[in-house]
Amino acid sequence: MPELPEVEVVRSGLERHTVGWRITEVEVLHPRPVRRDERGPAGFAEALTGRRIVAARRRGKYLWLPLDNGDALLGHLGMSGQLLIQTPGAPDERHLRVRFALSSVVEERAQRASRNPGPERPPSVVEERAKRASRNPGTKETRELRFVDQRMFGGLSVSAGGAGLPSEIAHIARDPLDPDFDDDEFVRRVRRRTSGIKRVLLDQTLISGVGNIYADEALWRARLHGERPGDRLTGPQLRELLGHAREVMGDALAQGGTSFDALYVNVNGESGYFDRSLNAYGQEGMPCPRCGTPIRRQAFMNRSSYSCPVCQRPPRVRG
DNA sequence: CGTTGCGCCTGTTAGC
DNA sequence: TGCTAACAGGCGCAAC
Missing domain, CATH: 3.20.190.10 (MutM-like, N-terminal)
Incomplete structure (x- = not known):
């Protein structure tokens, strides 16, 4: 993908x-x-x-x-x-x-x-x-x-x-690797959202280029659960999350951009990055690389979310 | 406007 | 063996 x-x-x-x-x-x-x-x-x-x-x-x-x-x-x-x-x-x-x-x-x-x-x-x-x-x-x-x-x-x-x-x-936002991406604007807009931060990360009108895989990986690195509402996150937390998203996508880009020198330009989504570097996505039952707790899978919008139940504490129900 | 749930597609695989 | 169901998931849209 x-x-x-x-x-x-x-x-x-x-x-x-x-x-x-x-x-x-x-x-x-x-x-x-x-x-x-x-x-x-x-x-x-x-x-x-x-x-x-x-x-x-x-x-x-x-x-x-x-x-x-x-x-x-x-x-x-x-x-x-x-x-x-x-x-x-x-x-x-x-x-x-x-x-x-x-x-x-x-x-x-x-x-x-x-x-x-x-x-x-x-x-x-x-x-x-x-x-x-x-x-x-x-x-x-x-x-x-x-x-x-x-x-x-x-x-x-x-x-x-x-x-x-x-x-x-025209409605698609810039991606976080774009030099003109506006961090302040992103933080302001996210903090007005009541939706879970994972859905927010997948909203291409706020930030583009982030899919299910990189959303899970960035959230794992930031130790945030995807159900945490946007308006319950602080500016510094969101800036850190943004930094992790940049890191995880930048790494993949560095690894995936190997060779398209040949006449045959082929991208099948298996950049090689996925095999080696995933900490959470697709890792159900595997030990969390940080604390050893088995990674869990949860249903999310007709697909899956992967997270560490210890490092990424789910939010309390809004009271 | 923000929020939420879902349909679109097909090939592979797990399970009965 | 042959069938069905689950799964992969980006995106746009309808409904509230």
């Missing part, structure tokens, strides 16, 4: 492998992933065909690709979504939902590269190929961007005029 760190890895891969490329064809293989686009599958395809991708941006778990006409291709990976860069002709993935054919003319891309050199790094497979092709001016390269999604909680749509920030996601 991709959370913020995984989505950032995908954004970064898209930036590297699709910016500057033109969409020459769009094939919608299943209508559900484009359900948010009012024009339907055909209108979705038409609005994108011929457009050039000019950037790759993210807010919380939403991604968007600004286009050369001011619109944007907006996407969310949901639970199981993947955005893959593929060689044309590669066999269709089992849950392939949308296929974008991309093309790039060699000298156009070389121009861009010289204008914007980017950081030092070893040349990728893609770049090596581009270098070879550049000896034949006018060579057109092709590749595919594929949206693969087993469970189809995710989706894609075209946002009219959404290159800057799509209006569809």
